[in-house]
Amino acid sequence: MSFASLPFVGLVAAGVILYYLVPKRAQWLLLLAVSMAFYLAGGAKRAVWLVLVAGLTWLAGLLLEKQNARPAPDKTAKTAVRRVKKRICAACLVLCFGLLYLMKYWNFTASALPSAIGDKLPRWDFVVPLGLSYFIFQAAGYVIDVYRGKYPAQKNPLKYGLFVSFFPQMVQGPISRYDQLAPQLLSARGLDWRDLKFGIQLCLWGYFKKLVIADRAAVLVNAVITENCPYGGAVVACGILFYCIQLYCDFSGGIDITRGVARMFGIDMAENFRRPIFATSLTDYWRRWHITLGAWMRDYVFYPLSLSRGFGKISRWARAHIRGTGGKIFATSLATFIVYLIIGVWHGANFRYIAFGLWNGVLITASLLLEKTFLRWKAALHIDDKSAAWRVFMTLRTGLLVFVGRYFTRAPRLRSVFTLLKTTVLHPQPSQLLDGTLLSLGLAKTDFLVVALALAVLLTLECFQERGVHIRPALEKKPGFVQWLAVTALLLAVLLLGVFRAGYIPSGFIYTQF
Template sequence: MSFTTLPFLVLVALSVAAYYLLPQRVQWMALLAASMVFYCVGGGKTVLYVFYTAVIVYGSGLLLGRFNDLRRAAPKEEKKAITARYKPYRRAVVLVACLANFGLLYVLKYWNFTADLFQPLADQLRPGTQIPLSELVLPLGISFFMFQSVGYVIDVYRDKYAPEKNFAKLLLFVSFFPQMVQGPISRFNDLAPQLFARRSLDYTDLKYGIQLILWGYFKKMVIADRAAVLVNTVLDDPWSYSGSILAVGVLFYCIQLYGDFSGGIDITRGVARLFGIDLAENFRRPLFSTSLTDFWRRWHITLGAWMRDYLFYPLSLSKPFGKLGKFTRKHLKGKLGKILPTSLATFLVYFVIGIWHGANWRYVAFGFWNGGIITLSLLLAPYFLRWKQALRINDKSKGWHLFQLVRTNLLVFFGRYITRAPRFLTAVWMVKETFLHPNLPDLWNGTLMTLGLGGGDFLILFLGVATLLLAEWYQEKKGPIRPMLERQSPFLQWVAILVPLVVLFCFGVLRADYISSDFIYKQF
């Protein structure tokens, strides 16, 4: 069930009505029912995967909670002994939960890629051998609900909070419908208290939720879906265009992805806000990033935080990495020996983030692109500092800040060649064409008008992107827009709702030949 369809809006409206009409002690049941309807309509039988994950993490949480209770109830002098006694069992529970979830994720998402990779080897070892391929349907939002669920198990293992003993409530945490399409990846101690709180209808929540939803639809339907027309025309058949048109296609893909992902996040947070739920921030103006690391702190924030807390820290603080650190400090002089293990852990994290996006060599390359640049920037940081001092560069100057912004966005731009091209080798060819055969006259000889968009579409896109940039600039410099709106008269507050609604209908829903595309992150 897509966010941009009428059935979704009907589901949201009915859910909000049921939520506030039901007795407060069972309001959460309306959210669970809505989540099940959303997933059954959007995913069909794959809803069984949600139950599978919920059962695994529910049982794992209860077992870990029992171990934690035993340790907590023991006399002080026996706590260490009990901790040591049950540590292998607790780790085994976490390992089983991770393997059960990520193992299924691997089969559903990565098995066929692996089978194709090893098929030539199987033929050589035993001619005629055919590695079986998986025909299972990939469930909606599987990466999101599995990462969220595994994070819950690890947090219970770390005794951050007690496990949830009500299976239906845990099922709601796993399947809360607004965040199933593209996150955020929530933490149980942040989301669960909000899911099960008792609330009365609040005008401010409704108003703010509607504003966020409309702003998200504006970014998705007016900007992203319009840009997608040109993107699909050019990049689905890149061999038919010159290097300059390929660069325009990638640029419009950047616009499409930015509006698509951030718009979807706004819709998600807006729908949740209708129920009084404040979901974790997942997108914070990455266009204003001053480094690739800063970009990933702002883009899909909860995925980066998940990787940091459940992959980077366990890796960098593990015994093997500790031994590696001792070895590098002993045999490598200077700062390199100190930071090499941390840099390696950083590289692995960004490599996994690349693979997380999909089972394809272009995503492997995307992981190398980001991980390699960020790792090199860490290793070369001392040299960069010397160069800046030698050139007398002022870190706080506007010129240096602008240089950082342009540099970061160019790195992101070339990374988009990798993720949008049909294949990795095609992406390499596209970059080569951009530099070696740009054919710049294509930018003004009318070729742009043959790519699916008319002059009016380009104008609307320009105005839409300008509006988006202006809003984000205000947020970056002065803070959230909402407090500023709250200081205005009720009339202007309603204008802030009605104007985007009119724009949405005139230039989005009602425009000729409009076809809403699926959210890009839905496939991840």
């Protein structure tokens, strides 16, 4: 069920109304029912995998809980318990990620291997269930947390199931933590009009970004970034720029809708974006973009990896054999590199995504290793890194690096990435920007105007937010009429510029097709 469809709006409306009408003890059951309805609307067959993963991880949680509760008076008992726990946790994670690997990455690996081996391997033809990568990560986080004894496991399978399948998060996350989301899901609450208001505002804002900006930008992107792109570098760069716009507005808009819908049920879900345009370094960028994925990687990959015994050994070797800071931070740099590689691969089963992971990994790791060097250069050139000019430079530089990174994720194949990059740099043909080529890609002048104005609104709001101004409270101080005007303007923009943007066929045209 797409967010931008009448059935989804209907489902949410019905869900919210019923939520505040049913007896409080049954509220979480209603959420579960709505979530099931949402998931089944996409096809009952796909729900099987969700149930499988939920069941597996719930069971693992219970088993780990039992181990956690075992009396372990002395060190041998403790080690025994730890060994059992390790086995349970490892088995569960292997099954879950194995399933993910099989469904998403098997065909890719089979075709990537040299044909002598690859051709002999069977290919699967699964229909990948909605949000597979997201809910597997979320469920795995739960298992690891229980393993670490962070909180007791959930005994009720349905209550646990709600955590895994809560419908707003099924499409594109955020990846939530059990101790932050589950208590909210399971607690009862009365109607707080502020929740409804904030939820509606968030949803509208999300739809605005998605329908008015992202869907429009997508038209240009799809027309330009193709296998045999005939356009010059300037137009290609334009295409990737619009892709950055599309991706941010679509993803963050979707997350806004997710959080807005959850808010209407009185539930606060984790933020996933914090104005990434203002990032001053790639590391900073990944703390503002897809925050929950970065946090998940940090807590469940980076920390365990870099604090593990194996990495401890690597660290000692590095200190001994590599001079200076390089030796000290070698292990953590390696762990960082691995994390970004995984992030790249998480995006999809394709060489492009591996390259994307490498792009981020290499740049960030290099910046770590060269940090001291950069400090020396800055001192030598008398650069004050608190000055506005320097910060602007850093932001632009980061923007450029992110921009280039998008070539990797959007080009149709790895080969096209390099072709497109070459075209951008070597054959810009900037005249194409002014000679009407841009108007021949499916967007009219009014569309560009709409995108520009909408982006201006978006950027202005984000500027205020970056300075610490909270938009919502500021709006609440305005007179009622102004508030109504603002939300109605947003609503009209979403309807007239978003919902009714495309699909209109003038009657003269209908007839002449035949």
